[in-house]
Amino acid sequence: MKLNKFQTFAESLLPHEVILLDNVKQFQDRERADIFDVLYHKVCNxxxxxxxxxxxxKRKYSHLMHWMQxxxxxxxxxxxxxxxxxxxxxxxxxxISSDEENELLKLIKQYRPHHFHFIRFYEVVKNYLMFLLVRVRLxxxxxxxxxxxxxHDDYVRCKxxxxxxxxxxxxxxxxxxxxxxxxNSMKxxxxxxxLWNDQNLDGYNRYQTLILLSYVALLKNDALEEVLAYYIELEPQLEDGSYYSKKLLFNYYGNKQLILMKLKQYDQALYYGRLSISEQGNDYIMYLNNYCFNLSKLGRSEEALSLLIKARPFARQMSNKYNRTLFISSLMKCYNDNGQYLNSKQYAENRLSMYEKDILEHNWNKFFRTYMETLAQLGEFLKVKKTIRRFNLIDRESQFLKNYVSFPYFKWLLALANHKEGNISEARFWNGIEREMERIRTTYQIEPSKRALSLMKKCIGKNG
Known part of the structure; x- marks a missing residue:
């Protein structure tokens, strides 16, 4: 085995995987222990x-790699x-063969309560009991x-x-x-x-509890610190293997990144975000979108753009329409952040022609906000007006604002386009916006997007 094969394997390992292996290792061979010690420091430190x-x-590297896997x-x-x-x-x-029966019996004898997949395990054992009874195998x-x-009672409750x-x-x-x-969520x-505090709950339900509490916290800021503490509480179960799978770890890292980003702890969030995109699994694009947004927050928009461009072939193959349309908006925004407005426009219009129905159903607000920004930066205000009218964005926004507190950005963009075409004065343009900002600030104590205001001020400052 070439050493670079072991290097590649080592680079694929996640910190919690290495900690888990460290907890169960019992090396008698000094050299194997030394190899693992280097690996531990590379991955975890x-x-x-x-x-x-x-x-x-080299055979010791090969044996160690196979032992770890x-x-x-x-x-x-x-x-x-x-x-x-x-x-x-x-x-x-x-x-079922005799060897398979012996394997199942061994699992039953070694069972530890509250296994991650306890519900499924119980159902299989119960079916096996019936299998034995009808064959009078006692x-x-x-x-x-x-x-x-x-x-039985644990099973009924977990179900x-x-x-x-x-x-x-x-x-x-x-x-x-x-x-x-x-x-509906608060209740x-x-x-x-x-449930989270119930140590007698099966692992699958308990982890689902953490995911749902995370969604709540992302909407309810005063719950963020408490939910972040839950992630820390879960660490021992990740390290002893009772909550281990690579897919679960990616999910853990990706969700923890979101919580930390919401708390504005962007540097720490970036660490977990990087881990969440270590492999191109089913949720890779979702984790990548969040990671690149975090990079942009830290002023690393060039790096974010590079990652998204590399992921375009993977995104094209996605069946998840929500994540695909979110990816499209993320890449457009990264083009804009890097001043590549023509690339953003070309990409937006290409994807709109391909996925119009999906975009209008999922993430239409993000897509068209970013597209309007692109057109405004390019001075294409006639196209801004035509797009707003073609896709009925003012009415869509009006319906959206009935359920979500925000500012009427598409209404403002239409007003901006009218001003740039000489239909309304600059004073009238700003008076209308300032009245709406004041009303919404007073009523809901929220501030408008600095990016949107900066865009309008920049466009107003341009000639004609």
């Missing part, structure tokens, strides 16, 4: 000065869930019957929680999509908080 020793037998696979909740589904199919089709009956009996979680998710995600918290907060 970002110590780029330490290098792997090329003099150590094997141990991680053994902890992985996703792989465990797939194995449970496999057992269930084999049981129901009467094709050798392992007592063990399996005891498990089904002992955990009930899961069923209620569905409605909670509908209410909270709907509010999150509408960018406004309502009584779930105390219940979700009790």
């Amino acid at each position: 970002k110590d780029g000065k330490r290098c792997f020793d090329p003099k150590i037998d 094997s141990r991680l696979d053994g902890f992985c909740t996703d792989q465990f869930y797939e194995r449970l589904n496999y057992f269930d199919i084999r049981i129901k089709t009467d094709t 050798n392992d009956y007592e063990l399996i019957h005891k498990f089904v009996h002992d955990y 009930e929680v899961g069923n209620r979680m569905t409605q909670a998710t509908v209410d909270i995600v709907t509010d999150y999509h509408n960018l406004k918290i309502s009584p 779930w907060i105390s219940w979700l908080t009790r």
